[in-house]
Amino acid sequence: MPIALDATQLQCFDTGPVSLSVTGGQCLAVAGRSGSGKSILLRMIADLVPHSGECRLDGVPASAIPAPLWRSQVRYAASEPGWWAPTIGEHFRDPAALADRAAQLGLPKDAISAPPERLSTGERQRFAFLRAIEERPKVLLLDEPSSALDLEATLALEGMVRALMADGLAVILVSHDADQITRLADSILTIGDAA
Numbered sequence: 001m002p003i004a005l006d007a008t009q010l011q012c013f014d015t016g017p018v019s020l021s022v023t024g025g026q027c028l029a030v031a032g033r034s035g036s037g038k039s040i041l042l043r044m045i046a047d048l049v050p051h052s053g054e055c056r057l058d059g060v061p062a063s064a065i066p067a068p069l070w071r072s073q074v075r076y077a078a079s080e081p082g083w084w085a086p087t088i089g090e091h092f093r094d095p096a097a098l099a100d101r102a103a104q105l106g107l108p109k110d111a112i113s114a115p116p117e118r119l120s121t122g123e124r125q126r127f128a129f130l131r132a133i134e135e136r137p138k139v140l141l142l143d144e145p146s147s148a149l150d151l152e153a154t155l156a157l158e159g160m161v162r163a164l165m166a167d168g169l170a171v172i173l174v175s176h177d178a179d180q181i182t183r184l185a186d187s188i189l190t191i192g193d194a195a
Ligand SMILES: Nc1ncnc2c1ncn2[C@@H]1O[C@H](COP(=O)(O)OP(=O)(O)OP(=O)(O)O)[C@@H](O)[C@H]1O
Pocket: 013, 014, 015, 032, 033, 034, 035, 036, 037, 038, 039, 040, 041
């Protein structure tokens, strides 16, 4: 049975309410004009902002699952996440296992031992993606995952997303790249006023 995430009547600030469902192996794209609440929606699903409404994973409400466990299973991958350790590799549980995936995304080998601020925005963005998938979440909430990437790097990242989906991952994607939505999404949810 593929995993299933259901969100019902999620609302916070001036956004929502929004309801949606996604199952393992599928990608749901969230569209809407700038400021319509796409990022906030992903953050509500990951339980990172106070909100009303309810999310369930395989029927189990988020409120019944310890927050850190929910957030590792329903993983929000921010467009511009924070870096706190001296090197990129120290942000990973298993830096050794990182090398293969980093190479698949076209990242230079020595970047793993580099300080985050020495990398390009696009390199950091790809490492942020790798950080988000390291603990094998069941649901991946991708917020503009390739906004700083060229087409080659974008397609490599999408290939990795597709491989994870084939392995049962459910994806919710926020992207301003219409071509990316066409390539990845099985369905599209438009929120707020039509763009
Ligand atoms: N802490 C907050 N308090 C009140 N309103 C907030 C807060 N954080 C965000 N908002 C509002 O929520 C709205 C939605 O923001 P969000 O970042 O989700 O938009 P978005 O659709 O992802 O936009 P973009 O496409 O430009 O990234 C914005 O109007 C923003 O002002």
